[in-house]
Amino acid sequence: MSNSAAADPAPDHAGQVGxxxxxxxxxxxxxxxxxxxxxxxxxxxxxxxxxxxxxxxxCSRAEVQGVLDFYHDFRRAPPxxxxxxxxxxxxxxxxxxxxxxxxxxxxxxxxxxxxxxxGALTLEPVYCLGNCACSPAVRVDDxxxxxxxxERFDALIAGLRGVGATA
Amino acid sequence: MTATQPQRVxxxxxxxxxxxxxxxxxxxxxxxxxxxGLPIELVRNGSRGLYWLEPxxxxxxxxxxxxxxxxxxxxxxDLFAAGFLSGEPHRLGHGLTALMPYLAGQERLTFARVGLxxxxxxxDYQAHGGFAGLKRAIGLEPAAIVQEVTDSGLRGRGGAAFxxxxxxxxxxxxxxxxxxxxxxxxxxDSGTFxxxxxxxxxxxCLIEGxxxxxxxxxxxxxxxxxxxxxxxxxxIMETAIARARAAGFLGPDLLGSxxxxxxxxxxxxxxxICGEETAMLESLEGRPGLVRFKPPLPAIAGLFGRPTVIxxxxxxxxxxxxxxxxxxxxxxxxxxxxxxxxxxxxxxNIRHGGLVEKAFGLTLNEMLYDYGGGSASGRPIRAVQVGxxxxxxxxxxxxxxxxxxxxxxxxxxxxxxxxIVVFDDTVDMARMARYAMEFCAHESxxxxxxxxxxxxxxxxxxxxxxxxxxxxANLALLESxxxxxxxxxxxALGGMAPYPVQSALRHFPEDFAPS
Numbered sequence: 001m002s003n004s005a006a007a008d009p010a011p012d013h014a015g016q017v018g019x020x021x022x023x024x025x026x027x028x029x030x031x032x033x034x035x036x037x038x039x040x041x042x043x044x045x046x047x048x049x050x051x052x053x054x055x056x057x058x059c060s061r062a063e064v065q066g067v068l069d070f071y072h073d074f075r076r077a078p079p080x081x082x083x084x085x086x087x088x089x090x091x092x093x094x095x096x097x098x099x100x101x102x103x104x105x106x107x108x109x110x111x112x113x114x115x116x117x118x119g120a121l122t123l124e125p126v127y128c129l130g131n132c133a134c135s136p137a138v139r140v141d142d143x144x145x146x147x148x149x150x151e152r153f154d155a156l157i158a159g160l161r162g163v164g165a166t167a
Numbered sequence: 168m169t170a171t172q173p174q175r176v177x178x179x180x181x182x183x184x185x186x187x188x189x190x191x192x193x194x195x196x197x198x199x200x201x202x203x204g205l206p207i208e209l210v211r212n213g214s215r216g217l218y219w220l221e222p223x224x225x226x227x228x229x230x231x232x233x234x235x236x237x238x239x240x241x242x243x244x245d246l247f248a249a250g251f252l253s254g255e256p257h258r259l260g261h262g263l264t265a266l267m268p269y270l271a272g273q274e275r276l277t278f279a280r281v282g283l284x285x286x287x288x289x290x291d292y293q294a295h296g297g298f299a300g301l302k303r304a305i306g307l308e309p310a311a312i313v314q315e316v317t318d319s320g321l322r323g324r325g326g327a328a329f330x331x332x333x334x335x336x337x338x339x340x341x342x343x344x345x346x347x348x349x350x351x352x353x354x355x356d357s358g359t360f361x362x363x364x365x366x367x368x369x370x371x372c373l374i375e376g377x378x379x380x381x382x383x384x385x386x387x388x389x390x391x392x393x394x395x396x397x398x399x400x401x402x403i404m405e406t407a408i409a410r411a412r413a414a415g416f417l418g419p420d421l422l423g424s425x426x427x428x429x430x431x432x433x434x435x436x437x438x439x440i441c442g443e444e445t446a447m448l449e450s451l452e453g454r455p456g457l458v459r460f461k462p463p464l465p466a467i468a469g470l471f472g473r474p475t476v477i478x479x480x481x482x483x484x485x486x487x488x489x490x491x492x493x494x495x496x497x498x499x500x501x502x503x504x505x506x507x508x509x510x511x512x513x514x515x516n517i518r519h520g521g522l523v524e525k526a527f528g529l530t531l532n533e534m535l536y537d538y539g540g541g542s543a544s545g546r547p548i549r550a551v552q553v554g555x556x557x558x559x560x561x562x563x564x565x566x567x568x569x570x571x572x573x574x575x576x577x578x579x580x581x582x583x584x585x586x587i588v589v590f591d592d593t594v595d596m597a598r599m600a601r602y603a604m605e606f607c608a609h610e611s612x613x614x615x616x617x618x619x620x621x622x623x624x625x626x627x628x629x630x631x632x633x634x635x636x637x638x639x640a641n642l643a644l645l646e647s648x649x650x651x652x653x654x655x656x657x658x659a660l661g662g663m664a665p666y667p668v669q670s671a672l673r674h675f676p677e678d679f680a681p682s
Contacts, residue, residue, distance in 0.1 A: 028471065029433075031453030036395075036434055057453070070455035071436035073395050089357030090552055090588045093602070094515035095543065127439060127556075127606065128357040129396050131186050132588070133218035133513065133520030142398040146186030 013046040021049075025056045031067050035074055044075040079122040080115040082160050085139040088125045091132035096149075100136050103150050107157065120161050173206040174252045177225040177232070179282070180211035181367050182399040183360070188239060189222040195240040196224070199247050207252070213368020215282035216522030217269055225264055228254035234264040269538060274500060275524045276508050277485050278361075281368035287406055289414055292371045298416065300490030304379045305424050309339055312383035316486060318494035320506030325351055325442075325479030326554065326583040326659070328572045331486075334476060337466040338384040341474035348381045348389035349451065349470060352404075352480040353435050353442040355394060356555025358586030361510040362480040364522060366393065366400035369484075370407035371416075374430060376483035378417065379490055381428045384476050389430045391480075392447050395437055404432050439610035443658050444477040446612060457614045458658040481510065481584070502528035505571035515552075515588035516542045531566040534587060546591040550599075550675065554583025556606050557663035559670035560596065579670065581663075596675035600668045601629040607664035618661025621652040625668065635681035642679070645672070 017038050024034045034053055038045050045068060054061045068074050086101050108116060108123060115122040131137040134146025138153070145156065178184075178193040193209060200207040215234075217223060223236035224246075233254040235246060242259060249257040261267050275281075284291040292298065304312050317332025338346060350373065354362035365373060377389050391408075393401055408430055412418045419427045433451060435441050441450045445459035448470050469475025485507060489497045498506045505527035511534060513520045518540035535541070535548060542548050550560045553570075559580035568574055575582050590599075604625035613619045625648055631641045649665035656662040672679060 029451045029453040032433065032436055032450060036436070063454070066455055067453065071438050073435075073437035090556060090599070090602070091358045091514040093599075094588060094590045094594070126396060126437075127609070128355060128359075130354060130360040130363040131183050132358045132360055132515070132586070133216075133522075134183050134186055134221070135514065135520075137186065139396070144182050144186045144399070146183060 013042065013048045014052060016041065017046070017049045017052055021052055021056045030057060031064070032071075035068065035071075039074060042078075044078045047076070080119050082121040082141055083124060083139075084121050084160070085124045085126040085129070087127070087129050087131075087135070087137045087139075089128040089132070091128075092136040095135040097136040100148060100150065100153060104153060107154065118161070121157075173208040175208045175210060175227040176252070177210045177212045177227075178222060179214045180286070180403075181214035181221075181364060182397070183218050183364075184214050184221040184223070185399070187221050187237070191240040192222045192224065192238050192243065195243040199243045203247055205247070205252055210285050212284060213281045213286050214364060214522075215264065215270060216278070216364065217267070217519070218521040219519050220261070224251075226252055226254055230254065230263065232264045234261040234267060235259045236261070269519060269521070269523075272537070273524050274508050274526050276488050276497065276500070277372075277481060278365070278369075278510055278522065278524045279488070280372065281364060284369065286368050286370055286403060287410065289371065289410060289416075292369075296491060297371055297487070298375055300487035301375045301378055301382075301416070302422065304382050304490050305422055305426070307382075309383050309385060312379065312490070313339055315494050316383070316489060319489045319497040320494075320501070320504070321482065321485055321489060321497065322505070322572070323479055324481035324485065324509065324584065326356075326581065328582075331478065331482055334466055334478070335380065335383050337464070338386075338474045338476045341467055343468075343473050344385070345388060345473055346384055346386040347470040347473055347475040348377055348384070348386045349444075349447065349475055349477045350377050350389065350391040350480055350483050351442060351444065351447060351477055352391050352393040352400075353447060354397075354480070354584070355439040355442045356557075356584050356586050358514045358552065358588035359512050359555060359584045360514075361512055361522060361585065362393075363397050363400050364510075365480060365484050366397070366404045370404050371411060372484050372487055373404070373480055374407060374411050374417065376486040377430060378421065378428050379486050380476055380478060380483060382421075382426065384474070386476065387427050387429065389428065390451055390470070391430065391432045392435060392441070392451060393432060394435045401432065401434060408432055438612075439606075440612040440658075440660055443660065446658075447477065448475070455612070457612045458660075460657070479584070500526035502526070502569060502571050503573055505573070509570075509582065509585045511570070511585045511587055513539050513587050513589070516544055516548075516591045517589040518543050527571045528569045530569055531561060531587070534570070535566065535589065539589065542589060542591045544591045544593075546593065548589055549592040549594055550590045550596060550671075552588045552590075552599075552667060553586070554581040555586050556603060557659065557666055558583050558586070559666045560599065560674060561670070562674040564674075579666070581666070596671040596678040597629065597633050600671040600679075601626060601633070603664055603667035603671075604629060607660060611660060615655070615657035615661060617652045617655035618657070618664070621648055621656075621661060622664060624648060625652075625664075629668075632679055638681065642672075 110123045129137045138145045220236035225232045313335045321331045322328040440446045441456040446456035450456045465475045510524040607622035
């Protein structure tokens with residue numbers, strides 16, 4: 001995943017993350033709740049947030065960066081308008097998940113962790129969505145879809161692109 | 168029932184049902200009811216766990232709840248025309264829900280309420296026996312609660328199967344305070360979804376079980392650590408905790424007893440390793456999920472260095488009924504030293520995938536054919552992975568071995584969290600073995616070398632075997648590598664990733680031959 005604090009498009013992120021950090025800093029083990037809250041608000045965690053979190057939690061920047069880098073969830077670059085996760089786990093594999101994965105990558109022209117040129121969506125792998133009795137499963141933002149075949153996938157993408165164009 | 172009284176109709180709000188269109192069906196039902204002038208009261212229940220029939224719509228009739236499914240939005244006008252609101256027959260009808268063979272044969276203790284009730288209704292919960300266990304526990308000495316759980320024979324439902332009562336006794340006897348309860352709801356194993364179903368379908372059960380654990384060990388603060396892949400479960404759980412607190416089932420004065428227990432929901436961040444108990448503690452404390460050396464045991468020095476009970480969500484959800492019905496009631500289910508029931512989860516290439524809660528001791532054959540109805544593809548079932556991505560692949564010759572902890576250990580397999588993932592004869596077991604190593608490499612926390620490096624080398628060695636390069640030497644190397652990971656890893660991730668690999672090699676050697 002590409003990452004660089006220098007790529008922060010908006011330097012005013014500090015103003016936005018400040019209140020979020022303040023709202024959570026007194027919780028025991030506040031690091032993950034703070035990172036989640038920032039990502040929920042901005043869609044990603046800008047590099048500018050790292051020293052602010054370190055300061056609030058009285059730890060080093062390296063410690064904050066270490067947490068940011070360790071967890072698959074936290075994004076260090078802005079995602080597309082929608083995040084599309086394909087389940088790669090065994091149950092989905094047993095019902096054609098690999099073929100769906102190949103189809104998705106070909107149709108979208110994207111590899112994992114890449115964002116489409118129109119900014120509509122970011123493709124990510126996921127290792128189980130807990131929807132294994134309705135495999136193959138896909139997640140779009142906070143919505144889980146089950147029994148996804150190529151036809152359903154194509155309809156989903158058309159819908160997302162449509163929504164993206166009018167948004 | 169007169170025509171003017173709203174007819175109660177159930178449409179699951181479970182994310183599995185939502186994933187195949189339950190919201191559209193619910194909307195369609197409301198529109199059609201209005202159009203027909205037949206008022207309905209729509210209840211969004213949990214899932215009954217019969218996922219091949221989701222969305223499963225139920226109607227309350229004087230005879231009981233009648234089931235229809237799988238219902239698509241476009242089927243709704245037809246259902247109304249057939250008189251389904253009075254329980255009339257329809258091509259999607261299955262008669263009384265409770266009598267459907269898939270459900271009637273189950274022994275639902277932990278899942279007794281899931282699919283029956285409105286998950287967020289405290290009244291519904293209590294009307295179906297909820298909080299009876301907590302009410303009893305609050306009048307007992309901590310030692311008596313621990314004794315009850317010990318006598319029930321309950322063992323951890325997360326995978327390691329350690330006796331729950333013994334763990335609790337260690338925390339109860341530990342001198343430091345404050346003490347913590349951590350509920351492990353980081354259900355990362357592929358093929359498992361019972362934690363999710365419970366959190367979405369009966370969240371108060373988990374709150375009640377966690378609170379009883381706190382009373383038993385003297386903990387005043389608890390955390391439920393849920394994975395981020397379950398956004399829907401998280402929202403329901405969050406609401407349930409707030410409502411339970413507002414009603415005095417959590418907070419500073421539990422049921423007016425003067426005792427205090429606060430419970431907070433935390434979200435993981437997409438790291439499988441955080442399902443390992445010490446990695447989970449690191450994560451809760453705000454660090455990368457690196458596994459800790461043991462000792463000290465978390466029971467002695469756990470979260471923030473204090474005595475901590477860490478139990479799987481299924482273990483804690485089994486506690487309310489044990490307290491409500493007594494240890495003997497629970498203990499009498501099962502075989503050998505595997506007491507009680509396990510909510511098994513049937514997934515993968517299976518016709519009737521879903522949740523089957525049964526006492527230990529039934530066989531994979533019963534699970535796959537009596538409940539599962541064979542493969543979804545109609546082809547022969549060839550391999551079944553039991554117990555998640557670190558579980559062994561079981562061949563047909565072992566399908567008649569009873570599902571109990573000891574019997575499975577004897578064949579080098581494990582029951583784990585009860586996930587059962589089915590593959591038909593088109594599966595390439597060398598690819599599945601490679602995937603097991605790839606998964607381990609992706610999810611390794613990196614702290615110990617056998618897991619961090621071993622899994623990466625494992626992928627490479629399997630690639631060479633698949634390509635037919637120096638087969639004998641690479642097969643020997645893979646065995647040696649597996650042995651190192653098994654015996655040298657710090658935790659179960661590296662220590663068990665060889666299970667699927669070795670079982671694939673042992674039972675399906677032909678797939679590793681050059682094509």
